[in-house]
Amino acid sequence: MTVVLDLQDVSIRRGPKTILDSVSWTVQEGERWVVLGRNGAGKTTLLQIAAGRMHPSAGTAHVLGERLGAVDVFELRPRIGVASAALADRILPSESVIDVVLTAAYGMTGRWREQYEDLDHERARTLLEVFGVGDLAARTFGTLSEGERKRVQIARSLMTDPELLLLDEPAAGLDLGGREELLAALAEIAQDRRAPVLVLVTHHVEEIPEGFTHGLLLRDGQVHVAGPLAEVLTAEHLSAAFGTDLEVERHESRWSARARR
Numbered sequence: 112m113t114v115v116l117d118l119q120d121v122s123i124r125r126g127p128k129t130i131l132d133s134v135s136w137t138v139q140e141g142e143r144w145v146v147l148g149r150n151g152a153g154k155t156t157l158l159q160i161a162a163g164r165m166h167p168s169a170g171t172a173h174v175l176g177e178r179l180g181a182v183d184v185f186e187l188r189p190r191i192g193v194a195s196a197a198l199a200d201r202i203l204p205s206e207s208v209i210d211v212v213l214t215a216a217y218g219m220t221g222r223w224r225e226q227y228e229d230l231d232h233e234r235a236r237t238l239l240e241v242f243g244v245g246d247l248a249a250r251t252f253g254t255l256s257e258g259e260r261k262r263v264q265i266a267r268s269l270m271t272d273p274e275l276l277l278l279d280e281p282a283a284g285l286d287l288g289g290r291e292e293l294l295a296a297l298a299e300i301a302q303d304r305r306a307p308v309l310v311l312v313t314h315h316v317e318e319i320p321e322g323f324t325h326g327l328l329l330r331d332g333q334v335h336v337a338g339p340l341a342e343v344l345t346a347e348h349l350s351a352a353f354g355t356d357l358e359v360e361r362h363e364s365r366w367s368a369r370a371r372r
C-alpha cells in the first residue's frame with residue numbers, strides 16, 4: 112500500500128511553546144482519517160503540515176512521497192485539496208462562486224488574468240452541483256450562508272482532483288439539516304474507492320461521516336492514540352483527550368458522545 116502521509120517525531124515550536132510534540136503518524140492510501148482533540152490541541156497545525164504549508168521544527172514529514180523541506184511545495188500543493196476557515200478568510204466576498212472553485216486550478220483565491228478551459232468550467236459546475244449549490248454559481252461568495260460557503264469550499268478543494276483531501280471542521284457552523292446533508296455528501300466520497308485519501312478535523316464525534324476508517328486523538332500536541340476508529344473512539348480515550356468523563360455510543364456507522372452522569 113502507498114503511504115500518503117508519514118510523520119516521524121514531528122515537533123512544531125513557536126517561541127517557548129511546543130505546539131506539536133514528537134508526533135508520529137502514518138496514513139495509507141484508501142484510509143479516511145478523523146483527527147479529534149480539544150481546543151488548542153494542535154489539530155489545525157497538524158493539518159498545515161499535511162498540506163505542505165508548515166515545516167516541522169524537528170522530525171521528518173513526507174507528504175505524497177515528498178519530503179517537506181526537500182520538495183518544491185508549489186508543485187506539491189495542487190495535489191492536496193484543502194477546505195478550512197483560514198482558506199475561506201482569503202476568499203474575497205466579491206468573488207463569484209464559480210470563480211472560487213475555478214481558481215483552485217491555479218492554487219489561487221482570486222481571479223486575475225488566468226485563462227480557463229471549457230473543461231475547467233464544466234468540472235467546477237459539476238462539483239458545485241454534487242454539493243447541492245449548482246444554482247449559486249453566479250452569486251458572490253460574500254452573499255452565501257455559512258452552510259453554502261462550506262459546500263462551495265469543499266467543491267473547490269476537489270477541483271484539482273487531489274490525491275489527499277484535508278477538511279478542517281467542515282461541519283462547523285452548519286444547522287442540523289445542513290450538517291446531515293454535508294455528512295451524507297462526505298460519506299459518499301468516503302465510500303468511493305477512487306476518492307482521495309481523506310483527513311477531517313473536528314471537535315465532535317457526531318460530525319464523523321460514515322465510511323471513515325481511522326482516528327487520531329491529539330492531546331496537548333501529542334498523539335494520545337491513533338488507529339482504527341473503533342479502537343480509538345472509546346469512552347476511556349475520548350475522556351482522557353477531552354479532559355471530561357464521557358460516554359460514547361455508536362449507532363451503525365455514526366457516533367455520539369456526552370458527559371457521563
Ligand SMILES: Nc1ncnc2c1ncn2[C@@H]1O[C@H](COP(=O)(O)OP(=O)(O)OP(=O)(O)O)[C@@H](O)[C@H]1O
Pocket residue numbers: 125128130148149150151152153154155156157314
Ligand atoms: N504562531 C504561533 N505562535 C504561538 N502559538 C501558536 C501559534 N500558532 C498556534 N499556536 C498555539 O498552538 C496551539 C495549537 O493550535 P491549533 O490551531 O493547531 O489547535 P487546534 O487543535 O486546531 O485548536 P482549535 O480546536 O481551537 O481550532 C494553540 O494553543 C495555539 O494558540
